[in-house]
Amino acid sequence: MRQPFLKEVTRMKINPGNVDIITSAVKPEHYPETGLKEIALSGRSNVGKSSFINAMCGRKGVARTSSKPGKTITLNFYNADNKFVFVDVPGYGYAKQSKSEREKWGAMIEGYLTKRETLTCVVQLVDLRHPPTADDISMYDFLKYYEMPVIVVATKADKIARGKIQKHISVIKKELEMEPEDQIFAFSSLDKRNLPEIMTALQKFV
Incomplete structure (x- = not known):
């Protein structure tokens, strides 16, 4: 019996x-106000958000990377x-930020994440x-x-032996108490590991 034709989903590029x-x-x-859906990037300072943006977009220097944590103090679109x-949301967990700065940035981030109607997903x-970290867990919660x-x-992910990656992934899922519907990917901005899979995961939100 001939199998029905299944239309292949075109991966977003x-x-x-x-x-x-x-x-x-x-x-x-x-x-x-662009009329486009928005995907926010959250993470502690120096975790690699700018490098992630550059890798996903296939162009170096779109988002400026810095060796100094806590440099991003605005929402960058x-x-x-x-x-x-x-x-790109300002990174959390930078100890040298003053209490008043953390409160100010916290209010800005919370307002954007909870009230922005065009926001459909957070990476x-x-x-x-x-x-x-405790901050990672608090943000996920x-x-x-x-x-x-x-x-x-x-x-x-390039810093971890391939044979040990799943062990580290399991630790993250357990510590965050990740919900089953949320996906997790190991990623390296150097070798672009799992970039196509991440792009496919994002596609349904845009």
Whole structure:
């Protein structure tokens, strides 16, 4: 019996030449109105959010990377080939931030994550080499409290032997108490590990 024809889903691709920062904002009135869905990137300082954006968009230097944690103090909006918008959220867990700065940034981040209607998913980046920090766990719990879809990306996978990656993934899932519907991927901005799979996971939210 002939099998029915199944239409293949075309994987989303981003043209690197059509990627750029739109704006940096700290207040809702400064957020861009592009008509596109937004995917936010959350993670502690220096976990690799800028490198992740550059890798996903296939273009170095779109998002500036820095060896100094805590440098991003605004919500940075990046147009990803008019398909969606990446929003780089200020990193958490930077000890040298003053209490007043942490409170100010915390209010800004919370307001964006809970009230932005065009936000459809949050990519939470954690360091694959180490168990999630208390801040990582708090952020995941916060997102799930507000019923936000989460994709966990465990960065710096090139630093871990391939045979040990699943062990580290299991630790992250256990410590975060990840919900079954949320996906997790090991990722390296150097070898682009699991980049196509992550792009496919994002596709349904844009």
